[in-house]
Amino acid sequence: MAPLQLVPLISLAVFGLITPPAGLLRGGRMRLRPAPYLGILGLLIALGSISWFILVNYQPTALGALRFDLFTYFFGGILIGTSTLVALASLGFTKGDPNEAPYYGLLLLSTLGMVILAASQDLVLLYVGWELMSVPTYALTAIKKRDVLSNEAAMKFFVLSAMSSALLVYAISLIYGMTGSTSLVDIRSILVNIAVSQPGVKPFGVIALVLFIVGFGVKMAVVPFHMWIPDAFEGAPSTISALLASGAKLAAFAAAFRVFIFGMGTFQVDWYSTFAILAIVTMTLGNVAALMQKSFTRLLAYSSIAQAGYLLIALAVTTPTNTLGLAGAIFHSLNYGILKTATFVAAAAIATKLPVTDLTSFNGLGKRMPQTAFGITILFLALAGVPPLNGFFSKAILFTGALNSPFSWGPYLAIAALLNSGFSMGYYGWVIKRMYLDDPADASRLPEPRSYTRILWLAVILTFAIGIYPQPWISLSQSAATSLLSIVS
């Protein structure tokens, strides 16, 4: 009998496999659409069982290469939650699409890959999860088969992402050659004294680290490898952009936390400062480029690059004695997942009603689409980190973690992040000003699709709820951060 911890994974796998064939049942005289509801049912079962494990029956266990600790459950909840939001928002978009059933099947399988990625403590399983997450997203990006832009986005995304997977396997091969093991627990214990016992193999570890940074960095949107992000997000269907921006990126961060902070945390090479430099470059370039964009989706894409820079701080400052930065990053992942998914859903809502989504068409949107405009305003304020909303608390913890770090450059990193955070208000505020203060060329009221506004209201409520009462979430992410660094047998 399979252990109970596997229920979320099995639910995603089973429903992901049966959803596409179930789509064949559609048609005839019955107006039946079994596929989307089966997909959402699978996601809800997974989400429900994960919350049950967090709330009722939390017991850290390791099942072979999978590890079920609070980190896994917390990240699993975030990832499945964002996928559920994406699935719910897609209900209107996929109606009548011949590829509706594969769409939900691929969405579930990709989510399964993300959860495996967050749960794996073995490099073999980590790689399997990585591919299971990536390959469905290529197909999802190209799901509009006759759309040239969607195809071009998929092509650019595929080339860089395939390169990242290949380099990841090469990095795994080097680590395997160094330590003779693929289990992160073994790697951690072998790397402790490898610099003393086998000084010759240390450079292999450095090369492996660099390849890991490149491999994960493509998905995490770290700056030298961010070129595909704006193109892919603009060309892909907006709901899939939401999945790529939140789910895929956060899963890559979860895997990076596992590999760098847990697996290679004992390796005596100063990769902390590398991540600090990458973090500063990423957030600065993301914010500066976002300020210059004329299209709303590209602005969102660059803002998501800037947010990746904030999350990178955790990789730069987390040591076994200072897990505050990691706790902040885990909490920020939750907020970022909600906020980014919802902003892309808002973009999808606008894209269905307006022919072009450049920023001039946002003039006076507060009067034309009041619900959507209100949603975007709240979400943008939270992304910028305005106090009563949830983004403020996670950023505050993250930056405090940087201040408390044992490295001499910690305070500078915190100051850079703080300056960037203020700077990002420039373009967020600019969009808000356009929506409420500028006069539109055409002031007609536009209808707002229900499937999108539902998600927006849900996200706004969550934003306020977490922001007003953040205490349980903060303590939960702090225990998740400590659970990452403890060894579970």
Next chain:
Amino acid sequence: MVAPGLAEIFYYLGFIVVATLVPIIALFLIVTPRDAKPSPMKLETYEAGQMPSGRGRTRFIIQYYPYLLIFVIYDVVAMFLFAWALTLRTLQPPGSGTWPILIFMGVLLVPLAYSIHLASQRDLW
């Protein structure tokens, strides 16, 4: 302990040198000695000394392509079956490998049936 020769500095230096120099040298080899004088003749497709005639592309018969794609994915599954067959006799307790492989095959059969159904639908391709 990895093989003793691995620990020597020579090999990783060689790795770095090869991995960085080969692309750089190759890029330079292309750029420097070349005489950049494109003429219509040079830009033509090379066809064994003959003047090329007609287009190089022929119409590709698409109806077998989905089956090829299915084959590309499913032929590697045979490796897992080989691994299973090799270890079948040595597994303890005997017969413990049966249910996992049946579940594995069952999981693979659902998408196989679905993809063969899609491959037969000509209007999708």
Next chain:
Amino acid sequence: MEPLASFFGLSATLLAIGIYGLATKRSAIRILFSVELIYNAANLNIVAFARLRNPPLVTGQVLVIFSIALAAMEAAVGLAIILLAFRLNSDIDLRKMTRLKG
């Protein structure tokens, strides 16, 4: 020459050729070739490390089977996307894909 070093030299060469191909080639199919080269470099590495270790390890062989299967899956989806691109544009030159630019 040390057997491990010769395997590793070949694998490093394959990696270098793969990265060179990714950097210079324009056709999407050739890019896919280059990615497969990097995969094979990694697979060769893993098998050599597993076989030449004393005592030999078996986890490496398992990892390679997974890696080959997943690379085939990735190539199949990539080929499908390239096929679609060819039908839409009659061209698979990556440098000519400049519709998305801001």
